[in-house]
Amino acid sequence: MPAERLRITEIFHSIQGEADAIGWRTVFVRLTGCPLRCVWCDTEYSFYGGDWRAIDDIVAEVASHGAKHVCVTGGEPLAQKRCLILLTRLCDAGHDVSLETSGALDVAQVDPRVRKVMDLKAPDSGEAKRNLWSNLEHLLPHDQVKIVIASRADYEWARDVVAEHRITERCMVLFSPVHGAIEPRELAEWIIEDKLDVRFQLQLHKLLWNDAAGH
Numbered sequence: 001m002p003a004e005r006l007r008i009t010e011i012f013h014s015i016q017g018e019a020d021a022i023g024w025r026t027v028f029v030r031l032t033g034c035p036l037r038c039v040w041c042d043t044e045y046s047f048y049g050g051d052w053r054a055i056d057d058i059v060a061e062v063a064s065h066g067a068k069h070v071c072v073t074g075g076e077p078l079a080q081k082r083c084l085i086l087l088t089r090l091c092d093a094g095h096d097v098s099l100e101t102s103g104a105l106d107v108a109q110v111d112p113r114v115r116k117v118m119d120l121k122a123p124d125s126g127e128a129k130r131n132l133w134s135n136l137e138h139l140l141p142h143d144q145v146k147i148v149i150a151s152r153a154d155y156e157w158a159r160d161v162v163a164e165h166r167i168t169e170r171c172m173v174l175f176s177p178v179h180g181a182i183e184p185r186e187l188a189e190w191i192i193e194d195k196l197d198v199r200f201q202l203q204l205h206k207l208l209w210n211d212a213a214g215h
């Protein structure tokens with residue numbers, strides 16, 4: 001039987017720059033391809049190209065870095081169905097695994113040991129129509145919902161959606177400003193003003209490496 005393969009843009013060893021695992025030394029596995037086109041996307045280089053790699057090889061390369069934390073990201077990793085196999089294999093190997101996903105693809109079959117970091121797309125992303133709301137039913141307490149905010153209108157959308165769906169009762173909610181679109185301090189002040197139980201975050205890798213690929 002041929003080895004099961006995935007199209008991979010890069011595998012690299014760095015520091016987790018966001019979400020609950022921020023600051024941990026982490027191996028990132030970036031899968032190629034995404035069916036969305038968020039206007040502020042910072043990983044457009046992952047849309048095309050990549051190399052077909054056997055899942056066994058990917059798991060071995062991840063292990064060679066000796067890191068407990070592994071983040072499977074993209075692109076949209078779930079656009080490749082065999083991503084589910086990779087996630088389970090990485091958990092079986094004893095890693096603490098997180099999955100960064102757009103919120104547009106069904107997460108129901110993701111191994112429950114994986115911490116899902118799931119976006120909800122706000123209007124200024126241009127992709128809000130892609131939010132798959134049924135995904136909220138599949139969130140576990142260790143998962144996180146992330147909303148990237150580019151304007152006051154995005155913020156109000158995010159605030160209202162979190163309240164309407166009572167998302168903070170399910171899991172942690174992260175609000176993150178779009179780099180260069182709004183002042184991070186503005187977003188921080190809105191959160192304080194409205195007394196929201198959401199977690200403000202800045203992307204650490206942008207501060208450390210100015211978002212260069214491979215970090």
Ligand code: SF4
Binds near residue numbers: 038040043
């Ligand atoms: S879902 Fe993620 S990878 Fe895809 S376009 Fe949006 S930000 Fe970029």
